[in-house]
Each structure stands twice: as C-alpha cells, then as structure tokens.
Amino acid sequence: MKSKPTFGLLFFFLLGLLPFVAALIYALLYSLGIVGILSEGASISYWRQVFQSGELIGSFLYSALLAGIGVALSVSLALLVSMGLRTSLQHRFWSLLIYFPLAIPGMVASFLSIQLLSKAGFFSRISMKMGWIDSLQQFPDWINDSYGIGIILTFVLIVSPFFVILFSNVYQNERVSELSTLAYSLGARSNQVFWKVTLPILFSKTKRIMILYFIFLLGSYEIPLVLGQESPQMLSVLIIRELKQFDLKLIPEGYVIAVAYTVVIAVSALLVFRRREVQVHE
Amino acid sequence: MSNIKRLALFFLGLGILFPFAYLAFLSFSGAWFFPEVLPGYFGLKNWKEILSTESDMGFSFFSSLGISLLVATLGTGTGFIWSKSIAYHAQKESWLVLAYFPYMLSPVVLAACLNFFFLKSGLSGTWQGVVLGQYLVAFPYSVIFFQAFWNHRTRQFEQLVLTLGGSSNQAFVQVLLPLAKGMILVCFFQTFLISWFEYGLTALIGVGKVQTLTVKVFLYIKEANFYYGAIACCLLVWPPVILLYLNKRFVYNRLV
Numbered sequence: 091m092k093s094k095p096t097f098g099l100l101f102f103f104l105l106g107l108l109p110f111v112a113a114l115i116y117a118l119l120y121s122l123g124i125v126g127i128l129s130e131g132a133s134i135s136y137w138r139q140v141f142q143s144g145e146l147i148g149s150f151l152y153s154a155l156l157a158g159i160g161v162a163l164s165v166s167l168a169l170l171v172s173m174g175l176r177t178s179l180q181h182r183f184w185s186l187l188i189y190f191p192l193a194i195p196g197m198v199a200s201f202l203s204i205q206l207l208s209k210a211g212f213f214s215r216i217s218m219k220m221g222w223i224d225s226l227q228q229f230p231d232w233i234n235d236s237y238g239i240g241i242i243l244t245f246v247l248i249v250s251p252f253f254v255i256l257f258s259n260v261y262q263n264e265r266v267s268e269l270s271t272l273a274y275s276l277g278a279r280s281n282q283v284f285w286k287v288t289l290p291i292l293f294s295k296t297k298r299i300m301i302l303y304f305i306f307l308l309g310s311y312e313i314p315l316v317l318g319q320e321s322p323q324m325l326s327v328l329i330i331r332e333l334k335q336f337d338l339k340l341i342p343e344g345y346v347i348a349v350a351y352t353v354v355i356a357v358s359a360l361l362v363f364r365r366r367e368v369q370v371h372e
Numbered sequence: 373m374s375n376i377k378r379l380a381l382f383f384l385g386l387g388i389l390f391p392f393a394y395l396a397f398l399s400f401s402g403a404w405f406f407p408e409v410l411p412g413y414f415g416l417k418n419w420k421e422i423l424s425t426e427s428d429m430g431f432s433f434f435s436s437l438g439i440s441l442l443v444a445t446l447g448t449g450t451g452f453i454w455s456k457s458i459a460y461h462a463q464k465e466s467w468l469v470l471a472y473f474p475y476m477l478s479p480v481v482l483a484a485c486l487n488f489f490f491l492k493s494g495l496s497g498t499w500q501g502v503v504l505g506q507y508l509v510a511f512p513y514s515v516i517f518f519q520a521f522w523n524h525r526t527r528q529f530e531q532l533v534l535t536l537g538g539s540s541n542q543a544f545v546q547v548l549l550p551l552a553k554g555m556i557l558v559c560f561f562q563t564f565l566i567s568w569f570e571y572g573l574t575a576l577i578g579v580g581k582v583q584t585l586t587v588k589v590f591l592y593i594k595e596a597n598f599y600y601g602a603i604a605c606c607l608l609v610w611p612p613v614i615l616l617y618l619n620k621r622f623v624y625n626r627l628v
Contacts, residue, residue: 098453098458099458102457102471105450105507105508106470107471110477114485175380186617192616193616196571198395198609201601210406214407219407310478311572312590316593325481348484351478363472
C-alpha cells in the first residue's frame with residue numbers, strides 16, 4: 091500500500107481534530123451570545139454570570155477533589171494488592187482473574203453501588219441481620235450523599251483493578267525485583283527498598299497514566315449522574331444539566347462551563363504530553 | 373504462604389467475583405424486600421419475562437453489539453492506516469498531543485457541543501449518528517495506540533520488502549498486517565469496549581431512540597426495576613469477560 095502522508099494527516103485532521111475544534115468554536119460562540127435561538131449579539135454577560143454565581147468554580151473544585159481522592163485511593167489499594175500479593179498474582183489463575191473487573195463499565199458499577207451501598211442495599215440488610223443496626227436510618231448515607239462517598243467508592247471499584255495490573259507489569263518490565271535484591275545486598279532494609287527503590291520506579295513510570303485517570307474521572311458522567319446529588323454536581327453532569335434546561339436564556343451558561351472545561355483539558359494535554367515521546371504502553 | 377496472604381487472596385478473589393455473582397443472582401431473584409438478606413423468589417421468571425415481553429432487551433443487546441462491532445472495525449482500521457502518517461511525520465509529537473484532546477475530553481461534553489451539527493445533519497436519534505459520535509472518540513485512541521507499532525524496526529521491514537522488489541501493497545498486506553495482527557486485535561478489543569461501555573454520548577445523540585444496553589440499565593435504575601436492570605448488567609458484563617479471557621489467553625500472552 092502506498093504511503094500517503096498528506097492524505098493521512100488530512101483524514102486525521104477531519105475526523106480526529108475538526109470535530110473537537112468545531113465543538114469548541116460552536117460552544118464559544120454560543121457562550122458569547124453570537125449563535126443560538128435567543129442570541130442578542132456578542133456579549134460576555136454569560137461568562138460574568140457564571141463566574142459570579144460561583145457554580146463553575148464550586149463544581150470544578152468538587153470534581154477535582156472527588157477525582158483526586160478516587161485516584162489516590164485506587165493507587166494506594168492497587169499498590170497494596172500488587173506488591174503484597176506479587177508472587178501469587180503471577181500464577182496463571184490470578185493473572186487472568188485480575189483482568190475480570192475491567193469488564194465492569196461505569197453504569198454497571200453505579201448500579202452495583204446502589205444495590206450494595208444504599209440504605210436498603212445488601213450491606214444494610216447484612217448489618218441488620220447481624221444486629222449492627224436496628225433501623226434503616228442507622229446505616230450510613232453513601233448514595234446521593236453530600237460528601238460523594240458513593241461516587242469515590244465506585245471510582246475505586248473501576249480504577250484500582252487497572253492499576254493493580256499496571257503496577258504488576260511495570261514491576262516485571264523494569265526488573266524491580268533484581269534492583270531490590272541488589273539494594274538488599276548493599277545492606278538496605280525492606281522499608282528502605284520499598285520507599286527508595288520500588289515506589290520511585292513505579293511512580294516515575296506510571297505518573298502520566300495517573301494524571302490521565304485523574305482527568306478521565308474529572309469528566310466522568312454516568313457515575314456522578316446516578317450516585318451524585320443535586321448540588322454541587324460534577325462538571326459533566328452540571329454541563330449537561332445546564333444545556334438541557336427548559337429556560338433557553340440560560341443555555342449559554344452551560345456552554346460557558348463546557349468551554350472552560352474543554353480549555354482546562356486542552357491545557358492539561360499540552361502540559362502532560364508536550365516534549366515527550368508519547369506512548370500508550372509504558 | 374502465610375495465613376495472612378491466604379486470607380488476603382481469598383478476599384481479593386471474593387471481591388473480584390462477587391459483583392458478577394451478585395448481578396447474576398439478582399437477575400434470577402424476585403420479591404426481595406427489605407430487610408430480607410435472601411429473596412422471596414429465585415428462578416427463571418425475570419429472564420422468561422424479558423425474553424417474551426416487549427422490553428426490547430434482545431434488540432438492545434444486538435444494537436449494542438452491532439454498534440460496538442462497527443465502531444471497533446472502523447476505529448481500528450482507519451486508526452491503523454492513518455496512524456502511520458503521524459508516526460513518521462517530523463512533527464509527530466505535536467500531532468499526538470492534538471490527538472489527546474478529543475480522547476481526554478469527556479465524550480458526553482464533546483457530544484453536547486457537537487449536538488447542533490448532529491441535529492442539522494439529521495444524524496441525531498439514529499444509530500448512524502451514535503456510531504459516528506463514538507467513532508470520534510475511538511479513532512484518536514486508535515491513532516495513539518498504534519504509535520508503538522510504527523517504530524524503526526517496522527520501517528526497516530517495509531524498506532527491506534521494497535528493496536527486494538516488492539510493491540508497497542505487498543509490504544502492507546504480506547508484512548505489516550501479519551506483524552501488527554496481535555496489536556490490531558488488542559486495539560479492536562479496546563475500541564469495542566469504549567463503544568460497549570459508552571452511555572452519555574449514546575444517550576445524548578441517540579435521544580432515547582437508540583437504546584443500547586447502558587441506556588437500558590439507566591432506564592431501569594430510574595424505574596427502580598432492579599431485576600431487569602441486573603439482567604441488562606449481566607448482558608453488559610459477560611461478553612467483555614469472555615473477550616477478556618480470549619484476549620488474555622490467545623492474544624496478549626503471545627504479544628509479551
């Protein structure tokens with residue numbers, strides 16, 4: 091097959107980049123009141139309203155907090171499992187079984203969380219049967235709660251299995267075992283080997299993927315849609331809520347939030363991946 | 373092995389298998405009222421009802437399957453072919469950073485901002501629109517994925533074929549495709565999952581007319597019909613589990 095680099099780049103631009111650019115430009119024009127059913131000419135009033143209401147900042151901080159805690163807990167749990175059970179996970183049965191949780195999508199994870207963690211859920215029933223609680227109200231509020239506990243637990247459920255696999259693979263590929271043996275032979279204690287050898291290697295090889303996951307969770311939709319509360323809402327849920335509201339005059343505010351979110355993502359991509367050989371498989 | 377490790381392994385296995393077992397158990401259950409730990413009914417009633425009534429679960433399953441297969445085929449095929457142009461370009465890194473933009477953005481936000489164009493083109497509320505919307509996410513992923521394939525060694529293989537008198541078509545069909553077979557399968561599997569698991573973009577562009585399994589699960593959650601919801605969840609998770617097994621057993625192990 092003949093190599094057609096210009097045609098290839100054109101195709102990539104048309105189907106890979108143009109939709110993104112078109113979406114951003116349309117959202118920007120709508121947010122400035124230039125296009126839209128009730129457009130009244132260019133104005134930054136919608137931007138002013140959004141920033142004055144504080145909803146964008148609140149939602150952004152709330153999303154960043156939940157995504158950050160979700161990634162931190164997932165990474166910690168994955169480290170504990172992948173390092174604590176390292177030799178067992180290399181066994182054929184376990185090396186296959188740890189892939190199974192990757193088959194659970196966000197929507198199913200949300201469904202499971204409702205079934206297991208809600209006040210009338212499975213764990214609440216078990217608690218009642220065991221006599222730990224006497225009534226429904228005594229079970230903790232984990233679904234649609236103000237602290238986003240259900241959302242965070244569901245994030246951990248879907249993210250930590252990936253990091254278990256990732257850390258196990260990096261440990262093998264980077265020959266951390268041999269390096270640890272060398273450190274032991276030079277007189278290091280097991281604590282020192284973990285903190286000074288294992289952890290720095292694992293983190294340096296996976297930090298970009300951690301940032302990517304933080305960004306994915308920041309824009310997560312179905313989990314906060316099902317398990318979140320009315321206010322504050324995570325970014326994607328807030329954007330869709332604003333864009334779908336009945337008051338057409340307020341729709342540009344939804345596009346303001348969408349543009350702000352898109353710009354944050356674009357800047358993040360530039361900061362994370364610039365001046366580096368980008369690879370999916372580390 | 374110490375007892376603590378055995379216990380940890382037991383809980384790890386339980387934690388992995390419990391969600392699958394619970395969903396299957398719930399799909400066969402009925403009359404499961406609070407605070408009962410076990411259901412009042414356990415049998416095939418829900419599955420029989422869902423297969424015989426107008427719930428359209430079978431249609432949703434095959435819609436999801438068809439859309440995902442199409443997105444995976446298109447995404448992997450075009451991604452493999454056109455990723456080469458970027459991999460060998462002098463400004464490769466800049467192009468790749470641009471490829472990350474649509475991939476990192478929340479699909480539902482991308483769909484919301486593109487909804488106007490889908491409405492104008494008549495693609496809103498159609499399966500073709502959903503396929504196109506999901507393709508816009510799968511294609512950049514595929515382009516990024518195949519960068520690992522187009523390396524110096526691959527280029528040398530291709531040039532060797534050309535030096536020995538082979539055409540560029542022969543180099544592609546007889547050398548590059550067989551070399552990339554494993555990666556193509558993995559990418560196909562990943563893009564299939566991107567589409568199979570997708571909810572927000574599908575619901576927004578499909579406007580309720582294209583009811584994939586994820587859309588069904590959300591509808592059942594809203595209706596508080598958890599038994600049917602569990603059936604939809606089972607149909608959603610078991611095919612990827614089988615694919616994961618096949619992928620791990622026959623593809624991934626041969627790649628590493």
